[in-house]
Amino acid sequence: MAQPAPKVLAFDVFGTVVDWHGSIVREMAALHPQVDGDAFALAWRAGYQPAMQRVRSGQLGWTRIDELHRLILDEILPRFGLKHLGEAERAHLNRVWHRLSAWPDAVAGLERLKKRYTIAPLSNGNIGLLTNMAKRAGLPWDCILSAEVFRAYKPDPATYLGVAQVFDVAPSEVMLCAAHHDDLQAAQACGLRAAYIERPLEFGAAHIKDVSPQPGPELHVRDILQLADRLGC
């Protein structure tokens, strides 16, 4: 790296640190084995950006991801033959997002990075969701940062710049680590640094994601362990 090392590492979470697709497929196999878990997970996630867009555009007031996930869930259940699910079953299923499993390298990689850097999620997930997830999966965050803290969803600049403001550092002292180029580009437009993390299995083994290097990010790594290598931890 040409620039000095960053001080704060902010991580995208869904797909970058945790395996939302695999976790949902596994829960569906246990709870509702008759449903195509792969298609169900993809349908649920496909509603994510449009739901946030309703908040970003002002059509919906500030609404947490837990509530947005539930709106999408209620919408897709009939399509998968699960219209009959009652309130308690829907509420439990909706909290699968609190129970997502970490990618195998995540906990060990974050433990190493934490020794030298301040590490925090910067996720559109709400604080309670991210806290419950971290507690269950053993993610050793120094603090939980979330769209909920800034009342704005990524890619709103308020989220990226908010991390720098919270820690009283320059934007160039914050590095966003994410498996999504659009997130990294928005962070870089705010002056943050960027590390791309390959997650070829984000959408499941049947839908391998192209993770070949693209221009833009300062670092391109296979996983969080390799990120720790590259950042001298």
Added chain:
Amino acid sequence: MAQPAPKVLAFDVFGTVVDWHGSIVREMAALHPQVDGDAFALAWRAGYQPAMQRVRSGQLGWTRIDELHRLILDEILPRFGLKHLGEAERAHLNRVWHRLSAWPDAVAGLERLKKRYTIAPLSNGNIGLLTNMAKRAGLPWDCILSAEVFRAYKPDPATYLGVAQVFDVAPSEVMLCAAHHDDLQAAQACGLRAAYIERPLEFGAAHIKDVSPQPGPELHVRDILQLADRLGC
């Protein structure tokens, strides 16, 4: 306890989890040994409630504790013969609040409580301050909650009720743990549970605080280790 156990334990921090008086006295002895550290610490802390009151009343817009601490510091420095301190020295000294030491029982007590409960600070300190403090002192919070998250200072009900909302639990499932009866009373008025933690040395050995039991809190404990005992951890 007559009621079921709480799910979330929210801790006041300054005085309850960390020793602000002793930490400031020690830093002043090292940095400015000619100053009466005890009087200096008390004067700095004495400006705390009036400064927050300026925010609560609307006289000041939302202002973080780091900035309020600095306003008070600039005001008291001349009184202690430190008017000559430059910007870098003032900025460093102001961050002593990020470097406060935990009471000797705090880390071990919180580690035990964390196994059964979600634990978080609920402090008027800002997120960056609380995160830096936790990282340095080894406080194992599940997440950092702060007045900064709710844009309101305790005892505003938005702070106490905000904890319950973040975790989607009833107010009665949150217990505030604090060394200050006024904080606990405000939490109880919002339906939260209350545990009083004795900190007779909060203001230093020359100013022993009366910690004799008062009616009101559900629990009255010597320290956080005894809190863990009483909460079955």
